[in-house]
Amino acid sequence: MTLAWIYLLLVAVSWALAGAVGERxxxxxxxAYAPPLLWLLPAPLVLAWTVxxxxxxxxxxxxxxxxxxxxxxLHWTPQSGGSLRVVTYNVLGGARTTPQALASxxxxxxxxVILLQEARFLRPDFGAAFxxxxxxxxxxxxxxxMTLTRLPVLGTASSPLPANRRExxxxxxxxxxxxxxxxxxxxxxxxxxxxxTGDLARVRRTRNAxxxxxxxxxxxxxxxxxxVLLGGDxxxxxxxxxxxRLRTAYGLDAHSVAGRGPGWTFPGLYTRIDHQFARxxxxxxxxxxxxxxxxxxxxxxxxx
Numbered sequence: 001m002t003l004a005w006i007y008l009l010l011v012a013v014s015w016a017l018a019g020a021v022g023e024r025x026x027x028x029x030x031x032a033y034a035p036p037l038l039w040l041l042p043a044p045l046v047l048a049w050t051v052x053x054x055x056x057x058x059x060x061x062x063x064x065x066x067x068x069x070x071x072x073x074l075h076w077t078p079q080s081g082g083s084l085r086v087v088t089y090n091v092l093g094g095a096r097t098t099p100q101a102l103a104s105x106x107x108x109x110x111x112x113v114i115l116l117q118e119a120r121f122l123r124p125d126f127g128a129a130f131x132x133x134x135x136x137x138x139x140x141x142x143x144x145x146m147t148l149t150r151l152p153v154l155g156t157a158s159s160p161l162p163a164n165r166r167e168x169x170x171x172x173x174x175x176x177x178x179x180x181x182x183x184x185x186x187x188x189x190x191x192x193x194x195x196x197t198g199d200l201a202r203v204r205r206t207r208n209a210x211x212x213x214x215x216x217x218x219x220x221x222x223x224x225x226x227x228v229l230l231g232g233d234x235x236x237x238x239x240x241x242x243x244x245r246l247r248t249a250y251g252l253d254a255h256s257v258a259g260r261g262p263g264w265t266f267p268g269l270y271t272r273i274d275h276q277f278a279r280x281x282x283x284x285x286x287x288x289x290x291x292x293x294x295x296x297x298x299x300x301x302x303x304x
Contacts, residue, residue, distance in 0.1 A: 004056030007046045008063035011039050015070045015239075022240030023190070023207055026200055032240035033192050035270045036071035036262070043067060072238075072262030072272070079258055082284040082302030084175060088115040088231035088274055089298035090186070093122040093144075094130075097293035103133035105291065109300055113149045113173070117186040117233040118294075120144035142169035145184045145232065151175055159216055163209035164188050170220060180281075181224045183250075185232040187213050210235070214242045221249035227280030229303075233296060235273050251279030254301040259286035265297045276301045 018031035043064040050056040068074050087109055091102065106114060119141065121127050131139055137148040142158035143166050154172040161168060169184040188210050194202040221228060230250040236243050238253065247253055254276040255263045265274035265288055274296055276286070281303040289298045 002056075003046055004050050004059035004063065007042055008059050008066065011063050011067045011070070014039060015066070019239045022244075023211070023242055026195070026203055029190065029203070029207060029240070030192055030195065033190060033237055036067075036237075037270045039067040040064070040071055040073075075256075075262065076260050077256075077258055079260070079285040082282075082304045084113075084281065084303040085109065085111045085300065086113045086115070086182075086229065086231060086276060086303065087111040087298055087300050088117075088184075088233075088276055090117040090233040090274065090294055090296035091119060091121075092294040092296070093118045093120065094126045095122055095294075099126050099129035100133050102293065103130055105293065106134060111300070112151055112175070113147065113182055113229075115182070115184040115231045116146040116148070117184070118144055119146035140169060140171050142184075143167040145169045145186055147171045147182060147184045149173055149182075151180075154179060159220065161185075161187070161216060162212040163206075164213075168216060168220065170224075175227075179226055181226070181228040183217065183220055183228065183230040183232075185213075185217060185230065185234060187233070187235045189235045210242060214245055218245060218249045221279070227278075229276065229278045229281060231276040231299075231301075233274050236275070237271055237273060238275075246275075246277055250277035251281075252283060253277055254283035254286040254303075255288075255299070257286070258283040258301070259288075263288050263299075265299060266295065267297065268295055274299050278303060 014031050017028045021028040022032045023029045046060045050060040136150055138153055140147045140156045147169055152174040154174055157170045158167045166186050171182045173180045190210055191202050191206045263272045264270050265272050283301055284304055285302040287300050291298055
């Protein structure tokens with residue numbers, strides 16, 4: 001019984017601290033940014049132990065279900081089609097694909113808006129060839145983020161992100177006769193791996209930089225009237241304080257409302273760090289596509 005209770009309490013306390021405290025301390029930051037499957041790894045051992053001992057099986061099962069719920073394995077929402085289709089995708093500078101292959105993959109998605117990150121392509125001729133292979137889209141770019149759209153463009157602006165060389169790209173579009181502001185962002189990464197070398201100062205420095213970057217996004221949302229959509233590689237798991245700030249500023253997390261399963265967009269760490277948030281739009285279907293032409297996976301969301 002003791003092992004089962006320890007496991008249940010460990011999972012419950014870990015998820016509570018990761019969600020409520022999050023980035024405010026280094027230990028809780030590590031809980032928030034750790035791959036959620038970690039909490040499921042002990043489950044088979046704990047379940048097998050309680051079955052063998054014939055004690056604590058219900059407690060062990062409760063811990064397992066809580067860990068599975070936190071990892072998104074039990075996430076399921078109703079889905080339906082929508083009239084606005086938006087894709088966000090970190091393309092890794094085109095390192096694993098060709099311009100024609102990338103365009104051929106995106107074309108069947110029939111997206112009205114495509115948000116690309118790491119679109120400062122490694123090969124000088126990549127961008128022009130890619131756009132030539134994807135006709136019908138207007139392209140806007142700021143630093144290494146690129147927004148492509150088939151909708152009328154009303155205006156474009158960009159804002160620098162603190163502590164890196166990236167920019168936020170804000171594109172004002174017209175959809176169904178009304179303005180729609182689309183924000184394309186690629187936030188920095190908290191260098192949690194520096195914990196292994198004992199460099200906690202770097203962890204705190206990159207955490208503080210991300211906090212400042214999220215503040216830029218909050219300011220953009222605060223001064224943007226009407227419908228607004230934020231998408232991109234936000235390097236933010238769906239828990240913790242920074243995630244809550246983005247959700248408060250920009251509205252519904254599309255995967256939480258209209259997705260299924262864990263929605264891993266960065267399969268190397270089994271985590272979801274690429275998002276779309278929308279205010280004034282209703283997500284009706286969110287899918288993570290199983291592409292392998294980058295270290296990230298694209299997210300396709302339909303809205304109404």
